[in-house]
Amino acid sequence: MKKTIFTLLLALSLGSCSDFLDTRAYNFVSPEEFYQDENDARMALAGVYSALATEDVYGNRYSCMISNIDDLSFFARPATQTVSDVFGNGHNTSNTDIYNAWTAIYKGIESANILMERIGGSSIDEPVKTRIKGEAKFLRAYYHFLLVQAWKDVPIRKESFKDVSKSTLAATPQADALDWIIGEMEEVLPMVDDEVYDKRPSYVKKTVVEGVLARVCLTRAGYPTNGGKPYYEKAARYAKSVKDSGKHSLNPDVYEMWKRMASDRYDTDYNESMWEVEFIGARELDGNWTNGRIGNVIGNVQKNGSTEGLGYSYWFYSGSLILWDLFDAHDKRRDLSMAPYQIDANDNYVYWKANQIVQRACGKFRREWETIMPRHKNYTQENYPIIRYADVLLMLAEAENEANQSPTPLAYEALNIVRERAGIDPLSGLSYTEFQQEIRDERGRELCFESLRKYDLVRWGIYTDAIQALGEATYNSRWPGGSNYSTARAFAERTQKKHEFLPIPLRELSINTELEQNPLW
DSSP states (O other): OOOEEEEESOEEOSSOGGGSEEOOOEEEEESTTOOSSHHHHHHHHHHHHHGGGSTTTTTTIIIIIITOOSSSEEEOSOGGGGTTOGGGTOOOTTOHHHHHHHHHHHHHHHHHHHHHHHSTTSOSOHHHHHHHHHHHHHHHHHHHHHHHHHHSSBOOOOSOOOOGGGOOOOOBOHHHHHHHHHHHHHHHTTTSOSSTTTTOTTSOOHHHHHHHHHHHHHHHHSTTTOOOHHHHHHHHHHHHHHHHHTOOOOOSSTTHHHHHHHTTOOOTTTOOEEEEEOOOOOSSSSSOOOOOOBTTTBSSOEEOOSTTSSOEEOOOEEEOHHHHHHSOTTOTHHHHHBOSEEEOTTOOEEEOOTTOOTTOBBOSSOGGGOOOSSOOSSOOOOOEEEEEHHHHHHHHHHHHHHHHTSOOHHHHHHHHHHHHHHTOOOOOSOOHHHHHHHHHHHHHHHHTTSSOHHHHHHHTTOHHHHHHHHHHHTTSTTSOOSGGGSHHHHHHHHOOGGGGSOOOOHHHHHHOTTOOOOTTO
């Protein structure tokens, strides 16, 4: 069989945070001559992880342009700049950003399939082989979940690409796809690590699998697959297992975790960041870098583009009035999420006036917190959270309330842990519907700008209503009239039911003739 040369961009290291991603290129032959030892397999596993750390996935396109399209943020540029873009719901089936994200995610699936097919015959110790295969199997399922939550019905690819004449594959209905993903993730629970990686958030481990399972189950429970109570119960069970493990807690300082993700340091005392995408380097320093633009495309207003300054950000994403009004003045997360100042070209801090609200940009990602020098204008070392312990607690509270049609003591406990860290009062004595709304608001306060809100709104069945409310908020007297703030209204006016899910890329339809376009597109 013809030997195919694969180039892996990233190699997995078991060393420090800064060594996790090694950007030297590794060439190796496949299929028969690879995976002769553990190092080969670890290199291949790095290739599976590497899809996360591309600009097309968590470096920008999937995390920001595709996913941060909700009622709590808006693209802070003139509406004329978003006429055909996904971040303004102006896209069509030929949108390049959508195609690039789709392709990058399927490349991750392909890498996982190759590893799983080739590792079986290697001479690696069985416990190590099992762990590596478990991580790859989980990542393959997770990549499919990214596709399903964004595109709805997609092809499930369970084996590597071998024959172009047999590459066409029909889409699996969303409910069936989610059930398959849940089953795959459940199978890896005894396979992945439950000890060595506990304090390394760039690796998949048992609590990560359980936390993500809770997320997938909540998706399956809600709209449009409407799996209901059995899936809420399962989500609660997996979220509770994470809580009961005692391996994660909330850092009492709401800023500290974000500062650590910006400066390439693990928060090993609390492990609040359970799984994060690790980006390294800034191109200028030593040639080791990844295509991460967190802090640059999404982040606070920073205008110093020099290599020695505090950093440059395009601050494309600002908080909306809806987000601002969710916070009370005592909530420690308000100024974290919506930064109270900008940094000018001379690195001076310029604070916003009291009436300047939506001028505030996303504050969770701030280039001033980075440590690498010299800084690149556009590419950063800032990591991106996939799942945090606060999210798990809120999923537990939501699932308990939904499964029991009433908030349980466990639901209150989980919710109030998050609220108390934020410095706001605990809740009690709420009805089912009151608690449901509080959870939805609390997820907004805690998880804004983290690629989750749109998918929450969709599974709650209120996406178009929420975007309409954003449009109405732009007529509020507190909303400025400048062109940079016109996009939110145009975005709201464009949004239709079809925008709950993305269109299948036109180029993919031309190749995979078994696929059909999503309804309404």
